[in-house]
Amino acid sequence: MKIKTKLRLGFAFLFIVVIFFGATALYYIQVISASAKVILKDNYETLNYTKNMRALLDENAAPFEKNVLQQFNRELAKQEKNITEAGEKEATLQVREAFDQLSSESPSSPQLLKAIRANLRTIETLNMNAIVRKNAAAMSSVKKATLYLSMAGTFAFLVLLSFSVNFPGFIAGPLKLLQDGIREIGEKNYSQRLNFDKDDEFGDVAAAFNQMAERLNEWENSNLAGLKSEKLRIETIIEQMQDAIIGLNEQDQILFINQAAETIFNLQKAEVTGQPIHLLTKRNDLLKSIIGTENILKPLKIYANEKESFFKVESREINIPNLQANKDNALRQASVSAGKVIILRNITEFKERDEAKSNFIATISHELKTPMSSIKMSLQLLNDERIGALNPEQQGLVSNIKSDCDRLLRISSELLDLSQVETGNLKLNISAIDPLKILDYAIDTVKFQAEQKEVKLEVQAATGLPQVHADTDKTAWVLVNLLSNALRYSHEKSRIIISVKAEASKLIFSVRDFGKGIDEQYQKRLFERYFRIPADGSSKSGTGLGLAISKEFIEAQNGQIWVESAIGEGSSFSFALPVG
Ligand code: ADP
Numbered sequence: 001m002k003i004k005t006k007l008r009l010g011f012a013f014l015f016i017v018v019i020f021f022g023a024t025a026l027y028y029i030q031v032i033s034a035s036a037k038v039i040l041k042d043n044y045e046t047l048n049y050t051k052n053m054r055a056l057l058d059e060n061a062a063p064f065e066k067n068v069l070q071q072f073n074r075e076l077a078k079q080e081k082n083i084t085e086a087g088e089k090e091a092t093l094q095v096r097e098a099f100d101q102l103s104s105e106s107p108s109s110p111q112l113l114k115a116i117r118a119n120l121r122t123i124e125t126l127n128m129n130a131i132v133r134k135n136a137a138a139m140s141s142v143k144k145a146t147l148y149l150s151m152a153g154t155f156a157f158l159v160l161l162s163f164s165v166n167f168p169g170f171i172a173g174p175l176k177l178l179q180d181g182i183r184e185i186g187e188k189n190y191s192q193r194l195n196f197d198k199d200d201e202f203g204d205v206a207a208a209f210n211q212m213a214e215r216l217n218e219w220e221n222s223n224l225a226g227l228k229s230e231k232l233r234i235e236t237i238i239e240q241m242q243d244a245i246i247g248l249n250e251q252d253q254i255l256f257i258n259q260a261a262e263t264i265f266n267l268q269k270a271e272v273t274g275q276p277i278h279l280l281t282k283r284n285d286l287l288k289s290i291i292g293t294e295n296i297l298k299p300l301k302i303y304a305n306e307k308e309s310f311f312k313v314e315s316r317e318i319n320i321p322n323l324q325a326n327k328d329n330a331l332r333q334a335s336v337s338a339g340k341v342i343i344l345r346n347i348t349e350f351k352e353r354d355e356a357k358s359n360f361i362a363t364i365s366h367e368l369k370t371p372m373s374s375i376k377m378s379l380q381l382l383n384d385e386r387i388g389a390l391n392p393e394q395q396g397l398v399s400n401i402k403s404d405c406d407r408l409l410r411i412s413s414e415l416l417d418l419s420q421v422e423t424g425n426l427k428l429n430i431s432a433i434d435p436l437k438i439l440d441y442a443i444d445t446v447k448f449q450a451e452q453k454e455v456k457l458e459v460q461a462a463t464g465l466p467q468v469h470a471d472t473d474k475t476a477w478v479l480v481n482l483l484s485n486a487l488r489y490s491h492e493k494s495r496i497i498i499s500v501k502a503e504a505s506k507l508i509f510s511v512r513d514f515g516k517g518i519d520e521q522y523q524k525r526l527f528e529r530y531f532r533i534p535a536d537g538s539s540k541s542g543t544g545l546g547l548a549i550s551k552e553f554i555e556a557q558n559g560q561i562w563v564e565s566a567i568g569e570g571s572s573f574s575f576a577l578p579v580g
Pocket of ligand 1: 481485486489513515516517518526531532533542543544545546547548571
């Protein structure tokens with residue numbers, strides 16, 4: 001039944017109860033007033049008539065005058081019309097008969113008067129009894145009315161009470177259940193259902209709610225199934241990757257590790273999942289060596305799977321968008337950390353290829369050096385007058401071949417140096433040495449070049465400099481390389497300042513030129529292998545290895561190398577080495 005109908009029936013029932021109560025009250029008021037009316041109107045009037053008749057007889061002496069008789073007759077006539085009780089009629093008839101005789105007789109007989117009086121008394125007694133009886137009846141009606149009305153009142157009160165107690169619950173109960181259900185759905189509990197078992201509007205609402213929850217459940221499950229299969233796919237990919245991968249949550253507990261990581265770190269997935277990483281590092285040295293030193297540039301050499309492998313350690317913070325419904329139901333978006341992933345990239349293959357390349361370059365450059373040197377010797381012999389004079393063209397050709405030969409020798413020796421660095425075969429011969437000696441050696445080497453370009457080499461060095469802790473050859477090589485670059489990129493007739501100064505347990509060597517300078521965007525990349533500033537390549541020859549080798553040499557000696565430059569103002573290349 002619909003709530004609307006129920007409400008209508010409920011109110012109709014209340015209305016009927018009120019009407020019933022009112023009607024009962026009205027009925028009993030009517031009954032009581034009717035009884036009272038009868039007492040007043042009939043019996044009371046009769047008593048009045050008889051009292052008047054008796055007074056006429058008592059106050060006048062027989063024989064009665066005519067007007068007394070007339071008055072008596074009037075009262076008697078009224079009484080004859082007002083007969084209500086059983087026996088009253090007979091007594092009134094006898095009064096009439098006696099009065100009729102009394103009116104015709106004179107003098108009147110005392111028996112007649114006596115008879116009239118006796119009958120008047122009978123009439124009075126009958127009416128007095130009737131009054132008493134009717135009063136008792138009225139009283140009982142009042143009692144009955146009081147009883148019935150109080151019963152009806154109690155009944156109406158109880159009905160209203162139960163209505164007012166039950167009615168709010170009847171509406172609010174299902175609403176509360178509905179509210180709870182909606183809250184559960186809001187908390188993603190899509191298995192929530194409402195069972196109202198009712199055929200009304202609440203039943204319809206419950207059916208619609210259940211249908212909605214079912215659809216949401218289906219949707220969630222289908223999404224979940226999709227997500228699960230995607231998760232499985234990603235997990236399989238991660239599992240089968242060559243690189244070792246360890247996933248950590250924001251509390252640094254292990255979320256997952258793949259097969260490669262298990263092998264490399266000698267860990268068991270089942271044992272370590274959920275464990276805080278700092279606990280594992282206590283008993284796993286390899287793990288300890290990579291945690292905290294993430295993103296180290298040097299490849300990590302690890303012996304796993306019965307062979308040596310090289311790994312590059314990378315650590316990535318995982319930041320995910322934070323979508324959170326706050327109390328105002330507004331969406332707040334920000335990025336929150338969801339942990340990090342540590343990847344040990346397997347670079348063994350690249351490392352092997354790189355090594356092969358370095359060895360190849362080392363062999364080639366080494367093998368080239370011998371024929372090149374013999375070509376150089378032959379060229380010197382060609383220039384010897386004793387073998388035969390060369391004409392000017394031939395001399396020009398020989399000098400060209402000689403400079404090309406020098407270049408090739410320089411390139412092959414640079415390649416050899418680099419391959420030495422790359423294969424880890426760099427041998428340093430460190431000793432405490434006077435920095436001015438290195439300076440002189442380097443200046444001597446480039447003097448001829450400088451003279452040709454008419455570039456002035458200025459030396460700025462304080463006296464009493466401490467000795468430097470370095471490999472003389474390698475440091476001189478670097479200084480020569482910097483000076484050659486400075487000469488190469490200086491204008492003719494300009495100058496180059498070579499300085500050395502002591503600064504906090506370090507000696508700083510600088511080569512300052514006044515050439516065109518280097519654009520800031522290239523400055524960081526100058527020390528990379530094979531890097532050359534794009535526009536320079538066509539005009540100036542070079543390999544792009546000089547600065548890279550210089551960096552390796554200086555860093556191998558615990559030093560630093562850097563550049564300061566501005567376009568149009570020239571460049572200053574410096575390196576610092578520890579004081580000896
Ligand atoms: P390269 O053999 O080409 O000189 P380097 O590693 O010595 O190789 O230098 C790399 C590049 O840096 C050069 O190609 C050049 O463009 C730039 N460079 C080096 N020194 C200077 C300098 N003093 N002034 C301007 N550019 C320079």
